[in-house]
Each structure stands twice: as structure tokens, then as C-alpha cells.
Amino acid sequence: MRLQKFLARGGAASRRGSEDLMTAGRVTVNGAVVRELGSKVDPLKDEVRVDNKLVTLADQKDYFMMHKPAGYLTTMFDPQGRPTVCDLLPKERAAGLFPVGRLDYDTTGLLLFMTDGELAHRLLHPKNHVAKRYLVTVDGVLTNADVMQLSEGIELHDGLTKPAVVEILGAPLGNGSGTNHLKQFKKLNTNERIQLAAGELPVVTTEASITISEGRKRQVKRMFAYVGRPVVSLHRQAFGSVVLGDLAPGECRKLTTEEVAGLQNAVRMEAV
Numbered sequence: 454m455r456l457q458k459f460l461a462r463g464g465a466a467s468r469r470g471s472e473d474l475m476t477a478g479r480v481t482v483n484g485a486v487v488r489e490l491g492s493k494v495d496p497l498k499d500e501v502r503v504d505n506k507l508v509t510l511a512d513q514k515d516y517f518m519m520h521k522p523a524g525y526l527t528t529m530f531d532p533q534g535r536p537t538v539c540d541l542l543p544k545e546r547a548a549g550l551f552p553v554g555r556l557d558y559d560t561t562g563l564l565l566f567m568t569d570g571e572l573a574h575r576l577l578h579p580k581n582h583v584a585k586r587y588l589v590t591v592d593g594v595l596t597n598a599d600v601m602q603l604s605e606g607i608e609l610h611d612g613l614t615k616p617a618v619v620e621i622l623g624a625p626l627g628n629g630s631g632t633n634h635l636k637q638f639k640k641l642n643t644n645e646r647i648q649l650a651a652g653e654l655p656v657v658t659t660e661a662s663i664t665i666s667e668g669r670k671r672q673v674k675r676m677f678a679y680v681g682r683p684v685v686s687l688h689r690q691a692f693g694s695v696v697l698g699d700l701a702p703g704e705c706r707k708l709t710t711e712e713v714a715g716l717q718n719a720v721r722m723e724a725v
């Protein structure tokens with residue numbers, strides 16, 4: 454088995470992260486540092502260590518979901534000491550778990566964690582087109598023309614987006630004057646903020662659902678910004694067949710066997 458695959462399966466890091474560990478000289482096989490990415494190991498005979506810690510192919514893999522609140526970075530460690538999603542994982546389970554992809558600091562909703570690097574790698578691989586569904590509130594009135602453009606593809610700086618499924622969920626709130634929520638919010642004084650919270654100011658926002666099968670950085674925000682409707686809030690409801698449901702913000706739970714199987718099926722991976 455290739456060493457980076459072994460490391461990923463053993464929960465040392467994602468496949469890409471495992472390669473970084475190797476090239477950084479942090480991986481030893483039977484006591485010798487191995488940096489070459491093509492290197493092979495025999496899982497039954499070889500002793501593999503990262504930073505001198507033994508890595509084994511655990512029989513029992515861990516799969517979790519979290520309802521990520523706003524205000525947390527999607528990383529297991531922040532050198533600047535800001536709040537991270539790691540702070541919300543059960544302490545006794547956090548070892549070896551890593552997040553599958555990332556949600557922005559201010560994005561809320563479903564975040565998957567696992568120790569299974571192979572499955573995580575496949576779920577994130579663009580060729581597998583795993584669907585991610587988001588609930589989005591945008592500034593202004595989202596028109597049918599916007600919906601069509603978002604659905605068909607947007608030319609972002611990193612290429613054309615793949616077809617998306619976009620649905621307007623509710624009539625825009627407010628008086629329809631096109632008031633820009635974000636700009637207006639910055640100018641508000643305390644009294645106006647209170648009025649805004651009480652729904653007494655004319656604010657126009659539209660709620661929509663968008664399902665994308667890619668995972669580019671800040672993709673949803675960039676797509677809506679392109680059509681002139683900046684995102685006010687973003688919440689992930691589903692990742693593949695796994696849905697967030699009523700898990701409270703900041704809470705985590707183990708995925709069920711069926712949920713794990715659903716993810717494995719989506720990327721044509723056999724259960725282990």
C-alpha cells in the first residue's frame with residue numbers, strides 16, 4: 454500500500470495532508486525518514502510513525518457530524534488561538550478526526566469529521582460530484598433571471614461553475630425598494646439597529662436554497678456576489694445524503710451506520 458494512503462487510512466491526516474507530512478520529513482517507516490511520495494509499506498509488517506507517534510490502520514473508524522456555529526474556524530489548530538471547530542469536538546474523540554472540507558468562519562451548519570482519510574479524500578474529489586445543499590439569505594431581490602444564471606454556471610476567476618440547483622424559498626421581505634441590507638446596516642445608529650431587529654425598517658432580502666456539486670473556496674458567496682446579490686447568511690443543510698436535521702448549534706454526534714454507508718455509496722467505496 455502507498456504510504457500516503459496508509460497514513461490517510463490510519464487517520465494521520467487527509468491524503469493531501471499525509472503527503473505534506475511526508476515531504477516535511479515527519480514520517481518514518483521502521484525508523485527511517487521517508488519523503489518519497491510513491492513509497493510503499495506493508496501494513497502488517499512495517500512500523501509507521503508520524504512525529505514519532507505510531508500510526509495503525511484502526512479497525513474502528515470514527516465519523517461525526519457537527520452543527521458548526523458562526524465564529525469558528527474550520528481547522529483543528531489555529532496558531533493565533535482563535536476559536537476552532539476542534540474546541541467543539543468531544544475531547545476524548547478529537548484525536549485523529551479531521552474536518553471534511555471547510556465552512557467559512559461565518560458559515561453555519563453541517564460539517565463532517567472523520568478519521569477515514571480515504572473516504573474524506575473521495576468525498577472532496579471534484580470527479581465524484583458529491584452534492585452540498587445550502588440555505589442562503591441574500592441582499593436584495595433574487596430574480597428568476599438570477600436563478601437561471603446561477604443554475605447554468607457562473608464564470609468565476611477559477612473557472613465556470615458546474616450546474617447548480619437553485620430555488621427561491623420565500624418572497625422577499627421588506628418594501629421592495631431595493632434597500633441594500635449590508636450597506637444600510639453599516640450606517641445604522643443604535644436606535645435604527647433596534648428598529649431593524651424589530652422588523653420596522655425596510656430591508657429586502659431573499660431566502661433561497663442552492664445545491665452545488667463542487668467545493669471551491671467561498672464558492673456560494675462568490676456566485677451570488679456575481680449576480681449582484683451578496684450573501685447575508687449561509688447555512689449548510691446537507692452533504693451528500695447526510696442531512697443536519699435538528700442538531701443544535703455547537704453540538705456533535707456520531708454518524709449512523711446508514712449515514713456512513715450513504716457517503717461510501719456516493720463515492721463507490723466499499724464498506725470497511
Ligand code: URA
Pocket residue numbers: 555556557558560670671672673674675687
Ligand atoms: N460556500 C461559501 O461561500 N462559503 C462556505 O462556507 C461554504 C460554501
